[in-house]
Amino acid sequence: MTSILDTVSCLDGYDPNALRVDKAIAAIRACLSPVTQAERVPIRQSLGRVLAEDIVPSINVPAHDNSAMDGYAVRFADMQAGETRLTEVGAALAGRPFEGVVAAGQCVRIMTGGVMPAGTDTVIIQEITRKDGNRVVIPAGQKKSQNVRYAGEDLKAGVAVLHAGRALRAAELGLIASLGKAEVLVRRKLRVAFFSTGDELASIGAPLKEGEVYDSNRYTLYAMLARLGVEITDLGVVRDDPVQLEAALRSAAQKADAIITTGGVSVGEADFVKQLMARLGEVLFWKIAMKPGRPLAYGKIGNAHFFGLPGNPVAVMVTLYQFVRDALLHLAGRTDDYAIPLLKVASAEPLRKVPGRTEYQRGVLFREGGEWKVRATGQQGSGVLRSMSEANCFIVLEHERGKVEAGELVSVQLLDALA
DSSP: OOOHHHHHHTSTTOOTTSBOHHHHHHHHHHTOOOOOOEEEEEGGGOTTOBBOSOBOOSSOBSSSOEESSSEEEEOGGGOOSSOEEEEEEEEEBTTBOOOSBOOTTEEEEEOTTOBOOBTOOEEEEGGGOEEETTEEEEOSOOOTTTTEEOTTSSBOTTSOOBOTTOBOOHHHHHHHHHTTOSEEEEEOOOEEEEEEEOTTEEOTTSOOOTTOEEOOHHHHHHHHHHHTTOEEEEEEEEOSOHHHHHHHHHHHHHHOSEEEEESSOSTTHHHHHHHHHHHHEEEEEEEBSEESOOEEEEEEETTEEEEEEOSSHHHHHHHIIIIIHHHHHHHTTOOSOOOOOOEEEEESSOBOOOTTSEEEEEEEEEEETTEEEEEEOSOOOTTOTHHHHHOSEEEEEOTTOOOBOTTOEEEEEEGGGOO
């Protein structure tokens, strides 16, 4: 297996002292191999899962030519330059087709979804017609084949409609069900273990001792990982003790595809963790040219991918969204485009920014006078978790960019798009 260090070092512009965000993402991606194991599950259990097979219809959908509207099925050849009068000879309901053949001068009452009767090729919507005894009066100006849905118009037998590697949403579940399939083959769920590190962390519900803080990171991590559809193992809080930390990492590596820790990767702390990682696997410690979230560790412990995130709450969320999310979705087998869209909107206020790093400021996207604008949430410190709670987007200020004046366009990532 190629060394992680070899893989990363060959990237253009690699600098462990100030690694650009895009270089770090590419470096991690180069070291990932998606899971290959798959399982067949009932359709309703496949929501959010990654498809492990192409879906190829064995039938056409719809199976027959049918009406898109309530009205009358007619032969277009019968249409006159002026009004046309046709004799109504029966009805075609959804699931109850007309059994005969429509002859010249005749029509059939038809409901939405009803099979087109033999001999007909056009549907006249009922709203524009009038009845005259058993005769249906149709105005001029009709078009051939109007209001007809053809067999295979939605899905054609033998033509793949979904490809392996795609995440299944509500529409895909309905599409698969429309083919009569009760089960679908999906990649197994990715297994992710995580824990917080630090002697200063207290569990919620316990009284705080002097110098302690409640461990919020595990709860934000749990919520973010749950939205990604992975199997989650919460290993709790691990103290700053080499024996406990080694035991936790070894345990996590045996049961998980990926391990996420918070804390222990900043200057000084990283030296302690580096010695431990040298025995357990191959891990790189980076300083990322970004704010918040400068310290980041990535590597492998056994077969598990390791992500060491900073300890500050906002930095945890930013680094997971910007680095770990991409890695986990790739590991899970996604091959569709799951990049988070960057929208361009006007900044409602000046924003401070230093060139030479990517900044993820917490923002509020809002509409003013019919125009979308964005403003910062206020204090942007990496420990101010309230800034994430108040935000509905990240304001992404690119590596080379300096300060932003009010009215300038900036890039935003919607937080609801990050799952």
